[in-house]
Amino acid sequence: MTAPLTVVASQRPDGTLVLACVGEIDMSNAGALEEALAGADGGGTVLVDLSAVEYLDSAGLTVLFSHVERIRLVANPLIEPVLTISGLAELTTVEGLTDDKGEDVGQ
Amino acid sequence: MARDDAERGPVPAAGAGIFTVDDEIGRELALVDWRATPLGPPEEWPQSLQTAVSILLSSRFSMWMAWGPELTFFCNAAYRRDTLGRKYPWALGRPASEVWAEIWGDIGPRIHAVLDTGRATWDEALLLFLERAGYPEETYHTFSYSPLRDDDGAVVGMLCVVSEETDRVVGERRMATLRDLGSDPSVVRTEQEMLAFACRQLGQNPQDLPFTITYLFDDEGGARLAEATGIPAGHPAAPIVLPADDPHPVWPLAALAQGESELVALDGAPFTGLPAGHWNEPPTQALVVPLLQQGGGPYGFLVAALNRYRPLDDGYRGFVELAAGHVAAGISSARSYQAQQRRAEELAELDRAKTVFFSNISHEFRTPLTLIMGPVQELRGALADASPQVRQDLEVIHRNGLRLGKLVNTLLDFSRLEAGRMQARYEPVDLAAVTAELASVFRSAIDKAGLEFVVDCPPLAEPVHLDRSMWEKVVLNLLSNALKFTFEGSVGISVREHDGHAVVTVTDTGIGIPAEELPRLFERFHRIESARSRSHEGSGIGLALVQELVGLHGGTIAADSVEDEGTTFTVRLPFGAAHLPPDSIIAPGAAETVTAGADPYVQEALRWLPEDDGVAQPAAEVPAGAGLPAPDGGAAARVLIADDNSDMREYLVRLLRGAGYHATAVGDGLEALDAVRADAPDLVVSDVMMPRLDGLALVSALRSDPRTAGVPVLLLSARAGQEDSIEGLEAGADDYLVKPFSAAELLARARANVELARMRNHHTRWRTAMIDSLQEAFFVTDETGAVIEVNSAFTDILGYGPEDLPYAAEHPWWPDVNADPQAHALVAEAFERMMREGRGSNVVPVTHRDGHQVWITFTFNAVTDPDTGRRRVVGTMRDVTAEHYLVQRESALAALSMRVSQAVNLTDALAGGLEALQEVWRARQVLAAVWNDGRPRGLARAPAGGDWPDLPEELREKLAALRDQPPLRPVAPGADGAGITLEHPEGLLTVWVDLSQNRPFTSEDQTLLALLAGHLGQGLHRVHQLDQQREAAVALQRAILGPSELPDGFAVRYEPAGRPLEVGGDWYDIVPLSGGRIGIVVGDCVGRGLEAAAVMGQLRSACRALLLQDAGPAQVFTALDRFAALIPGAKCTTAFCGVLDTATGELVYSSAGHPPGILAHADGSTQLLEGGRAAPLAVPMGRPRPEARCTMPPRSTLLVYTDGLVERRRRPLTVGIDEASAAVQAGCAAPIEALASEVMASLTPDGGFSDDVALLLYRQPAPLEVAFPAESSQLAPVRAALRDWLSRCQLAPAQMQNVLVAAGEACANAIEHGHRDAPGRTIRLRAVATGSGLHLTVTDTGRWKIPEPEANPHRGRGVALMRALMNEVSIHPGAAGTTVDLQTRISR
Structure with missing residues (x-):
């Protein structure tokens, strides 16, 4: 059984492509995330919304790292330490759930 | 272990087979109807009884044993022989109380003490009145009762190792009496004193001599009461007088007068109301023995009442006879002392008369002498052709006539000189010619002596006035003197003129005269004691006379001498006649022939010289003439004669041979001493004055040597002074005879002395016989500790006989200092004590001449030899080897039993047993191998170490070879050790005792080894059974203790207090239930050990079953209350029971009087689970069992335990609970298993838990x-x-x-x-x-x-x-x- 993960692609009014992930990301389903990212080829930055992800490990991080040039992340406090520790937070913009939180981390 | 021993062969079949150990007793034992005894048939006997019987029968020590409820009697061959007597074989298999009914009052309590306490008893020389020979018998026994155990270790019988000591005790008692009888010879003055003394000693032994009566025969053939002991004066059995004509005398006078002993039954009239002596009942018999006199009728007789509790055996009879002999000897010695006193007085009277007579009439000798010498001279001529014997006799008469004449003449010369009646006649003579002529008569004698004779007498210018006969005496005396003391070189005489005097010198190269003697040389009767001369004949007046005679001639004489070089006498005579009385001067002209006066001198001198006429020196011994009776009717007495005068020698030899003696003769004291030492004669007849060693010195030398001290000596001397005879007697001479003596007198004295000596020797022989008859060894040492006298018992015990006496210290029976330094030190210390303290007793090991070790007790006492005043130690010695080994055996058994009983398992027990064996024999090592299916299954060794493959091949072979031996039969093939085989629970055990030195493994050692091996075997079986019990207990414990597999999150510990058992009354249990719940139980039954464990097992199982039925803790306890009430010992069990939901940490629990659980929270706080408490199980309490709940917070830890963990003496329980709480908190970071160890470690008191401990830990959540x-x-x-x-x-x-x-x-x-x-x-x-x-x-x-x-x-x-x-x-x-x-x- 793979870990439960749903990736929903949408587009914000400003045209930003959004990939909203719900569930857990581990080795068993990182490939699904990779496919979603690869398919979201809008020419601009993709916003990966991880705010509903309860679990993220190095398999998911590896996928995110491979697209680090063109993604921005929205994270939640639960997975934030992982992003910080892995150094991903330094390479891309990470927004919090809230706007003001997002500003703090989105430098 | 299954006992499948059948294929092992030499194991004796159970049952009657064990009786084959001893043919004799075994046969009788096999005939006993054992089914009729409580022991049942031998086939069903337990191993322990079989072993005991086997040990008993194989032992050579006297033993009996009792087994079972009736104390059924067994004994071995030695016991049968020594003690059982007529009760054999009746006694076998009977109750011991029946066998020994007559002494059951003495031994019954001892036996019951052994059975009750399991401790051995020990009695030494206990008096028991046994009825084994048909009458109550006084007997003494040294014995030990030791417990016998059955296969379960319970005391069910006893073994008695006994040595009967009756002979020793009774023998010692009798010996003491005999010793006392001979203890104080100084009292022997009068007959009455002696009898009183002897009877005092007899009276001190009322056991063997309840009473005694001593009668002495009177002249009429009747007897008169002399002394009595133990019987009141005036008793009809002891009348004052037994008249000779009494037809029915109280005692058998007639037989006694004939020297016969008689046994008299003490019944009838005169014997009523007799005293009992030491005993309760009066004696029934008396032994009446004569007091025998050497060579005469008995002095009297001794009535000895007999101990009715002892048989009149040879020993008893001998004792009474020896005692009587001693009384008789005392009488004899008292009477002979009186006789000697009388004779000494008579002799003194005779001496006085003789002196008076001699001095009065000596001048009368000349007439008879002349009348002897004249006819003898004629006979010599007339009987020139007679037989040699006749001529020899004549020569003797002639020579001694001459000598006597010369002595008498000299004496008379003196008395004339003294009286001034000497009539000298001086005539002028040619001194040189006269002197040379006189000298010439001595030439033959001097030549015969092998000396050079230098006569240098040139004529002088003028004559010298001389009395020729006087001058003759001067010259002959001087020459005779020179010859007497010169053994090589020359004798010379010369005449010279010097300073107006004629000087005559007589020189010799003889022994010389000591310088200090020269001044007294010419004193009358002064004799110089010289070391060496040709003869000691002489009166000491020769030179005095010479000086007197020279003085009469107006001359002087001087002596000049250097010791060992020679002597020169110088006589100076004036010329002329002016110095002489004119009326005594006569004209020149010969008056007497020279030879007439010279002959006695020459003849005498010739007799000093070696014989060449065939008379042997010493004279050849010839048998006594036929028909001449020996002095006492036995073998002819042998007499040694010592005299330097060969005539006297020959005379004495002839005289004594004629009287039937074997007579031999020697020429001086030294020869005599050698001859006596070579073969002591019955009498020595010795002259006092002899060259080399005189008579007095000879007596001293004989007396100082124990071998010759008893040889009687009769001294002969020409000196009649009283002082001389006293000197002779003081030197130790037995008699003294003054020359001249008659043949009859000499023979009478010789006969008396020989008889006296024979009587004395009889005395000595009697003393020797008495000492030899002692059962105890006897010895005497001198002041250096050298043994100088022993008896035959001494030789029996040590193997060293009287023939090699003396034995100087260190004595040859001392243990070898190298082979056994410890034993040597013991003996050396005892010897040192004996010499220092002079009184005491010691027990030491010594070595018999044949090499085996003997333990002896020797008792010694220092005494002073009354004759010599020298210190002596007199001792007796007893062989206590058997007693020693008995004690050794008991202590070895005790040591072995202790070692085996302390062992915790079979291996320990065997090791302990081997160590005990090693100690007993101080062995280098003791090895034991267990054999099964013919292969060694293990090796045990003391000292510990090594395994089978490490053993030298030699020892492996020894152990292997023992397998073929029947069990419990010791084998000692060499001097290097001994082995034995016994049963081991796991097979056959062969044991080898490897001795540290070459010493014999004696039969006592073998018996001991068998005994110890038997006990070891029993001990091993017992320990094996214990092992099995323990294994069963451990298996049981595993079955009833908690589960071995715990759910995760739990840790448990269990520590029983009772070692070596590993179960107790505490328990824990963890029961997985449905729905992730787990039942937790910790409980504590009252008591400990196996019984508590059994109760615990039932409760635990019941509790578990209840939990599995989903009962809650309160329900569980309610049911358990009812259950526990049914189980003995379950009441008052405390327990904690909880049901834990591991998912939530919720715990429902109840406590039946149990200490509260401890809950340690992760935040560091602690909570006690004190709810749900009620009484212990099965204690009525009148309300339902309560329950409590709590929730274990995450990462909290639960501790449930029994009170053993926290309870300490003199300390509130709460202190312990706090300690436990702290311990759990302290270990909260540790994994649960480690925490359990930490809690146990931190709470274990010094010395371990004194009670069972169970604890259970759980941490929420479980892993x-x-x-x-x-x-x-x-x-x-x-x-x-x-x-x-x-x-x-x-x-x-x-x-x-x-x-x-x-x-x-x-x-x-x-x-x-x-x-x-x-x-x-x-x-x-x-x-x-x-x-x-x-x-x-x-x-x-x-x-x-x-x-x-x-x-x-x-x-x-x-x-x-x-x-x-x-x-x-x-x-x-x-x-x-x-x-x-x-x-x-x-x-x-």
Whole structure:
């Protein structure tokens, strides 16, 4: 059984492509995330919304790292330490759930 | 162990087979109807009884034993022989109380004491009146009763090792009496004193001599009462007088007068109301023995009443006869003392008369002498052709006539000189010619002596006035003197003129005269004691006379001498006649012939010289003439004659041979001494004056040597002075005879002395016989400790006889200092004590001449020899080897039993037993091998160490060879050790005692080895049974203690107080129930050991069953109350019972009087589970059992325990509970198993727990353990399970996420890398909570390279995450798989 993960692609009014992930990301389903990212080829930055992800490990991080040039992340406090520790937070913009939180981390 | 010994062969078949150990007793034992005894048929006898009987029968020591409820009697051959007497074989198999009914009052309590206490008894020389010979008998026994145990170790019988000491005790008593009889010869003055003394000694032994009466025969043939002991004066059995004409005398006078002993029954009229002596009943018999006199009728007789409790055997009869002999000897010695007194007085009177007579009439000798010498001279001529014997006799008469004449003449010359009546007639003579002529008559004698004779007499210018006969005496005396003292060189005489004097010198190269003697040389009767001369004949007046005679001539004489060079006498005579009385001067003209006066001198001188006429010197011994009776009718007495005068020698030899003696003769004292030492004669007749060694010195030399001290000496001397005879007697001469003596007088004295000596020798022989008859060894030492006298018992005990006396210290029976230094030191110390303290007793080991060791007790006493005043030690000695070994055996048995009983298992017991054996024999080592199926199954050794393969081949062979021996039969093939075989629970045990030195392994040693081996075998069987019990107990314990597999999260400890048993009354139980619930029980039954364990097992099982039926704790206890009431010993059991929901940590519990559980929270606080408490099980309490609830917070720890953990003497229980709480808190960070060890360690008191302890620990939550296949799809469910567990650990969400990710990374790595080549293999995740943190491990079975982040950033990312998220990460790659350890702390 793979870990439960749903990736929903949408587009914000400003045209930003959004990939909203719900569930857990581990080795068993990182490939699904990779496919979603690869398919979201809008020419601009993709916003990966991880705010509903309860679990993220190095398999998911590896996928995110491979697209680090063109993604921005929205994270939640639960997975934030992982992003910080892995150094991903330094390479891309990470927004919090809230706007003001997002500003703090989105430098 | 199954006893499948059948194929092992030499094991004796059970049952009657054991009786074959001893043919004699065994046969009778086999005939006993054992079915009629409580012991039943031998086939069914327990091993212990068989062993005991086997030891008994194989022992050569006297033993009996009793076994079973009736104390059934067994004994061995030695006991039968020594003690049982007529009761054999009746006694076998009977109750001991029946066998020994007559002494049961004495021995019964002792036997029961042994049976009750298990301790051995010891009695020494106990008096018991046995009825084994048909009458009550006075007997003495030294014995020990030791307990006999059955196969279960219970005392069911006893073994008696006994040595009968009757002979020794009775013998010592009699010996003491005989010794006392001979103890004080100084009292022997008068007959009455002697009898009183002797009877005092007899009276001191009222056991063997209840009373005694001593009668002396009177002249009329009747007898008169002399002394009595133990019987009142005036008793009809002891009348004052027994008249000769009494037709019915009280005592058999007629037989006694004939010297016959008689046994008299003491019944009838005169014997009523007799005293009993030492005993309760009066004597029934008396032995009447004569007091025998050497060579005469008895002096009287001794009535000795007899001990009715002892048989009149040879020993008893001999004792009475010896006692009587001593009384008789005392009478004899008292009477002969009186006789000697009388004779001494008579002799003194005779001497006085003789002196008067001699001085009055000596001048009358000349007439008879002349009348003898004249006819003899004629006869010599007339009988020139007669037989040699006649001529020899004549020559003797002639020579001695001459000598006597010369002596008489000289004496008369003196008396004339004294009286001034000497009529000298001086005539002018040619001094040189006269002197040379006189000298010439001596030439033949001097030539015969082998000396050069230098006569240098040139004529002088003028004559000298001389009385020729006087001058003759001067010259002959001087020459005779020179010859007497010169043994080589020359004798010279010269005549010169010097300073107006004629000077005559007589020189010799003889022995010379000591300078201090020269001034007294010419004193009358002064004799010079010279070392050497041709003869000691002489009166001491020769030179005095010479000086007187020279003085009459107006001349002087001087002597000049150098010792060992020679002597010169110088006579100076004036010329002319002016110095002489004118009326005595006569005209020249010969008056007498020279030879007439010279002959006695020459003849005398010739007799000094060696014989050449065939008379042997010493004279050849010839048998006594036929028909001449020997002095006492036996063998002819032998007499040695010592005299330097050969005539006297020959005369005495002829005289004594004529009287029937064997007479031999020697020429001086030294020869006599040699002859006596070579073969002591019955009498020595010795002259006092002899060259080399005189008579007095000879007597002293004889008396100082014990071998010759008893030889009587009769001294002969020409000196009649009283002082001389006293000197002779003081020197130790037995008699003294003054020359001249008559043949009859000499023969009378010789006869008296020989008889006296024979009587004395008889005395000595009697004394020797008495000493030899002692059962105890007897010895005498001198002041240096050298043994100078021994008796035959001494020789029996030590093997050293009187023939090699004296034995100087160190005596040859001392143990060898090298082979046995300890024994040597013991003897040396005892010897030193004997010499220093002079009185005492010692027990020491000594070595018999044949090499075997003997233990002796010797008792000694210093005395002073009344004759010499020298210190002597007199001792007796007893062989106590048997007693020594008896004691040794008892202590060895005790030591062995102790060692074996202290052992905790079979190996220990065997090791202890071997050590005991090693100590007993001080062996180098003791080895034992267990054999099974013919192969060694193990080796035990004392001292410990080594195994079968390490043994030298020689010892292995010895142990192997022993297998063929029947059990309990010692084997001692050489001097290097001994072996024995016995039964071991696991096979056959062969034991080899390897002695440290070459010493004999005696029969006592063998008996001891058999005894010890028997006990060892029994001990091993007992220990084996204990072992089996213990094994059963341990198995039982395993069955009834808690579960061996615990659910995760639990730890337990169990510590029984009663070692070596490993079960007790405490228990714990953990019962998994449905729905993740777990039942927890800790309980404590009253008591400890096996009984408590049995109760505990039932309660535990019941409790478990109740829990499994989903009963709650209160229900469980309610049911258990009823159950426990039915089980003896279960009442008052305390217990804690709880049901724990591991998911929630909820605990429902109840306590039946049990100490409260302890709940240690993760925050450091502690809670006691004090709710739900009620009385212990089966104690009525009138209300329902309560229950309490609590919830174990995450990471809290529960401790349930029994009071043994916390209860200490003199300390409130709460203190212990606090200690336990603190211990749990202190270990909250430790895993639960480690925590259990820490709690036990911190609470164990010094010296260990004194009560059983059980404890149970649980930490909430229980560890998580997940196993899953190595597939990525498994990650999510594993993560869900972990998340759930972590939530029960009450972690903050962030930390929980950290742990989830870290664990997820570890699992992902295991799936991705570890099982790359083998997907689907199992991965395990385990998570454990402690009070302060979490510990996770992920284990796979693959190899797992540590990724290098630089080379592979993706791979390294997971590990980096783990390290960042956890406090500690470690990866342990291994051949079997890789383990990842993750730890994180939880802040409180």
